[in-house]
Amino acid sequence: MLRGGRSRVVTVRVRATVRVALKLATVTLGAGQRVTYDRWHSFKLITTRRYHPGTHAIEVQVNGAASGRAEFELLS
Numbered sequence: 001m002l003r004g005g006r007s008r009v010v011t012v013r014v015r016a017t018v019r020v021a022l023k024l025a026t027v028t029l030g031a032g033q034r035v036t037y038d039r040w041h042s043f044k045l046i047t048t049r050r051y052h053p054g055t056h057a058i059e060v061q062v063n064g065a066a067s068g069r070a071e072f073e074l075l076s
Contacts, residue, residue: 021061043074 027035043051053076060068 024037024039029035045051051074053074055071056074057069057071059066059070
């Protein structure tokens with residue numbers, strides 16, 4: 001907040017490849033045990049989100065190590 005009750009808005013734009021890690025769950029598995037997850041994401045156009053056409057990827061990490069990757073093409 002600035003003097004006189006005025007505020008300042010700062011906008012930062014990233015024009016590079018950005019890696020974002022989203023935590024799905026924390027589980028403890030014994031030897032031979034499995035777990036399955038099903039998740040989806042809506043790509044509906046909304047004003048608070050911006051999509052960039054091109055190749056994107058989803059990567060699964062287990063204990064911090066990559067264990068699977070899938071790429072998809074986002075069209076304009």
